[in-house]
Amino acid sequence: MDVTLNEEPLTTDEGTDVRTLLASLSIPLESTAVEVNGRILDVEELDRRLEDGDEIFVVRFVGGG
Amino acid sequence: MRVTVNGKQTRVADGTTLHAIARDRHPRTHVAVLNGLVRSEDALLRDGDDVVLLARAPRPPDGELRAALAARNAPGVSARLGSSTVGIAGCGGLGSNLAVILARCGVGTLVVVDPDVVEPANLNRQHFLLDQLGMPKVAAVAELAARIHPFVRVRPVFGRIEPGNVRETFAGCDVIAECFDAAAEKAATARAVRRSLPGVPLVAVSGIAGCGDANDIVTREAMAGMHVVGDGRSDVADGRGIMAPRVLVAAGHQANRIVQLLLGRAGEEV
Numbered sequence: 598m599d600v601t602l603n604e605e606p607l608t609t610d611e612g613t614d615v616r617t618l619l620a621s622l623s624i625p626l627e628s629t630a631v632e633v634n635g636r637i638l639d640v641e642e643l644d645r646r647l648e649d650g651d652e653i654f655v656v657r658f659v660g661g662g
Numbered sequence: 663m664r665v666t667v668n669g670k671q672t673r674v675a676d677g678t679t680l681h682a683i684a685r686d687r688h689p690r691t692h693v694a695v696l697n698g699l700v701r702s703e704d705a706l707l708r709d710g711d712d713v714v715l716l717a718r719a720p721r722p723p724d725g726e727l728r729a730a731l732a733a734r735n736a737p738g739v740s741a742r743l744g745s746s747t748v749g750i751a752g753c754g755g756l757g758s759n760l761a762v763i764l765a766r767c768g769v770g771t772l773v774v775v776d777p778d779v780v781e782p783a784n785l786n787r788q789h790f791l792l793d794q795l796g797m798p799k800v801a802a803v804a805e806l807a808a809r810i811h812p813f814v815r816v817r818p819v820f821g822r823i824e825p826g827n828v829r830e831t832f833a834g835c836d837v838i839a840e841c842f843d844a845a846a847e848k849a850a851t852a853r854a855v856r857r858s859l860p861g862v863p864l865v866a867v868s869g870i871a872g873c874g875d876a877n878d879i880v881t882r883e884a885m886a887g888m889h890v891v892g893d894g895r896s897d898v899a900d901g902r903g904i905m906a907p908r909v910l911v912a913a914g915h916q917a918n919r920i921v922q923l924l925l926g927r928a929g930e931e932v
Contacts, residue, residue, distance in 0.1 A: 603884075628845035630852040632885050637856040654885035658848040659897035661871035661904045662756045662841055662912075 598649040609647065616643040619655070630656045663709035669729030680705045683713060690717040695733040712737065724813075731811055732768055739925055740768055744813070746924045747771040749835035751823050751851050753799040754778070755904065756867055757841035758789040758806075759913035760920075765807035765814045767921060772807065774800045775819040775831060787906040823851055828858040835859075837920050840866035843904070845897070856888065863923050869893040870912045872902030879908060881915045889923075891915040 598611050602618075609618060615638065619626060631638045632654040638645065647653070664673055667683060674683060681704040684691040694701050695714040707713070714733035721727060732740035748769050750757045753776035761772055776799045780790045784799075794802040800818035807816045819831055828851075832838050838855050842848045848866060855864050869892030870879060878893040891912050898904050 628849045630849055630856065630888070632856070632888075635886065637853055637860075639853060639857070656849075656852065656866070656868070656884045656888065656890055657894070658845045658852070658866070658868045659871070659892075659895060659899070660843060660845040660848075661869070661896065661898040661902075662752065662754055662843040662848070662867055662909070 598647070600647055600649070600651045600653055602653045603655060612646055614644050614646050615653070618647065618653075619643070624655060624657055628658045630658070663707070665707050665709070665711045665713055666729075667713045668715060668726045670725065674707065678707050680707060680713065683707065684715050688715040688717065690719065691715040692718040698734060698737050700734075728813055731813070735768065739921075742925055743768050743921065744770045746836045747773065747834050748920055748924075749773045749775070749832035749838040750841055751775055751832075751838060751855070752841035752843070752847075753803055754784065754841065754843055755787040755906075755909040756913050756916065757839070758799065758803055759787075759910055760839055760841060760916050761803045761816070762789045762806055762810065763913060763917040764920065765811045765816075767917070768811055769814060769920075769924070771815045771817060772803075773817045773819065773832060773835060774803050775821065775823050776800050777820065777822045787904060787909045823854070825850070825854040825858070828854045832859060832862070835862060837863050837865060837923050839916055839920065840864060841916075843898070845899070852888065860887070863887050863889065865889045865891065865916050865919050865923075867891045867912050867916065869896045870908045871896040871898040871900070871904050872908070873905060874908070876908060876911045879911050879915060881919050889919050891919070 600607050634652055680694050680696055684694050693716040697712050714729050746769050753774050778799055780794045780797050780802050790802050798820045800820050804816035804818045807814050840851050852866050874896055881891045884890040
């Protein structure tokens, strides 16, 4: 199935959830903000299954301020 | 024709010049500012011009001080900024410097939130002074802002930002800035703000540790309504340290994007 991640096309397994997708890309969950189709997800909601055409945005935060 | 002189609408005869108005109305003038530009030569005034005449003197009366504080701002932006409210989540390296910059700009109200007190190790990058050690950071920022721009209201909140209190704490804010140090806290704040106040733009920071090139620090809109400043990778966890130059570059980026958002992005041209 085809989704977009930060506006780049990405092909992923049918029924993949957000947690699995981020883990496969080595993106740590605690320090990210993830939005799917314009809606921000809490850490508990990352098991949500993705659907064809989903638009995913991920911002990864690193420390310092 | 009408011109504004030190914040007051004034009727003057056609053909009046900058030096004439200074000589006749403010003979102690030391610096004359016309439409945001310091002018040493005389100039013919036009209808609608904004004139600020500054004397070398102690603190002027409030009306004159207000006009002087705005004299070098981009023309026409001060009223808009003065009626705006900005929320600052975290008052360390980013938040303290951001608050000082926004106070200089004359942003009307700053809601600053932080649970910590000023410590010696903060002074390498945070906008605090030795005589403020031990003060709550939010109180120290309020004190600094009052000494820079007394018409800026600072609402200090000495406590933590949690998902449950974001909406109440930042109610009425036009823009919110994420200014924490730890990655997990940054992300949790970003998620909480986006969830609780989805219509309010957020300006966050990621990737400013160490001494890498300042030109690698950029501002981008990473997703609709979420603006992120930084190089996206320089992490304090890699043992790089965190120092004033890149922290202040990032605070400047945040402040500039906030001003643009408050001005409806027309700000890019002013």
